Amino acid sequence: MVVVRGALVLSLVALLLGLSAGPATAQGPKPTIVLVHGAFADSSGWRDVAANLRSEGYPVQTFDNPLRSPAYDSGQLEKQLATISGPIVLVGHSYGGFVITNTHDPDVRANVYIAAFAPASGEFVQGLLNPITYPGSRLLPPALQLKLVENDPTGIGGRNIDGYIARPYFRDIFAQDVSPAVAADMFAHQKSAALVANLEPSGAPSWATVPSWYLISTxxxxxxxxxxxxxxxxxxxxxxxxxxxxxxxxxxxxxDVTAIVLAAATAVQR
Incomplete structure (x- = not known):
């Protein structure tokens, strides 16, 4: 488990993001940090980040993202947020960024995007992944496979078509910088995503009114x-x-992920 020390990391990130590197203690209450996973993953991927944040005294929740569509998934997230008292920081990875973009809760004080989609109104996953404009994604067949999902109330007739990353390609595409053992564990926790999640347009983006941070994976x-x-x-x-x-x-x-989340969380306490 990787644990970071808040004061030093906050100072470094504050300098990087142009924020004031004040003391770790803040005037406002510490926000609840809600971690939203994306497609081809589940909440277990947040394990170390969540532990780091809790070690800094932040209340942390994860969201079991249904991966059905931006509208449906953000609606489910809003139900969970309604049970939280006080300020909230939303953190979205990958497609989880689409979900937090479409989540509008008055208690959300900041969004943090981790290698995530941050769409504008009307944009959709497949359109953003246009290989002519932005080449480089390897999320294509045969790595990307399809399967029929039964008993899905969001699908037509209770069925849906989901996409997932096939085992031989998972580490090379999704997590080439982790060990084979860690990648195997991540594959075992993989959740498939409904195809409609790639095609449904985004609504009005929360980042237009909520201060947001972004960590790019190069x-x-x-x-x-x-x-x-x-x-x-x-x-x-x-x-x-x-x-x-x-x-x-x-x-x-x-x-590094913890550091940028802490930067956002500290900023909203001022």
């Missing part, structure tokens, strides 16, 4: 780094950092 083979830079320039201008990591930076570089 070795990402799922969301091309150039696309991440474009989205972060709109959603998190002046609050963007980069890490030399795969798409799964929350697993391979939890200290």
């Amino acid at each position: 070795q990402d083979r799922v969301i091309p780094p150039a696309l991440q830079r474009f989205m972060s320039s709109r959603a998190a201008p002046g609050r963007t950092a980069a890490v030399d990591a795969s798409h799964a930076s929350l697993v391979s570089r939890p200290a």
Whole structure:
């Protein structure tokens, strides 16, 4: 388990993001940090990040993302947020960024995008992953496979078509910078995502009114780094950092992910 020490990390990140590197103690209450996983993963990927944040005294929750569609998933997230008292910081990885973008709760004080989609209104996953404009994603057949999902109330007739990453390709595409054993564990926790989640357009983006931060993964083979830079320039201008990591930076570089979450959490306490 990787544990970071808040004062030093906050100072470094504050300098990087142009924030005031004040003392770790703050005037306002510590926000609850809600961690939202993306497609082809589950909440277990946040294990080290969550432990780091709790060690700094922050209440942390994870969200079991259904991965059905932006509207449905954000609606389920809003139900969970309604049970939380006080300020909230939302953290989304990958497709989880689509979900937090479409979540509008008055208690959310900041969004943090970790190698994530940060769409504008009307944009959708497959459209953003345009290989002509932003080449580099390896999330294509035969690595990307389809399967029929039964008993899905969000699908037509209780059925849906989901996508997932096939075992031989998982580590190379999703998490090339973790050990084979860790990648195998991540594959075992993989959740498939409904195809409609890739095609449903985003609604009005929460980042237009909520201060947002973004951590780019420069070795990402799922969301091309150039696309991440474009989205972060709109959603998190002046609050963007980069890490030399795969798409799964929350697993391979939890200290860096923790640092930018702490920067956002500290800022909203002022």
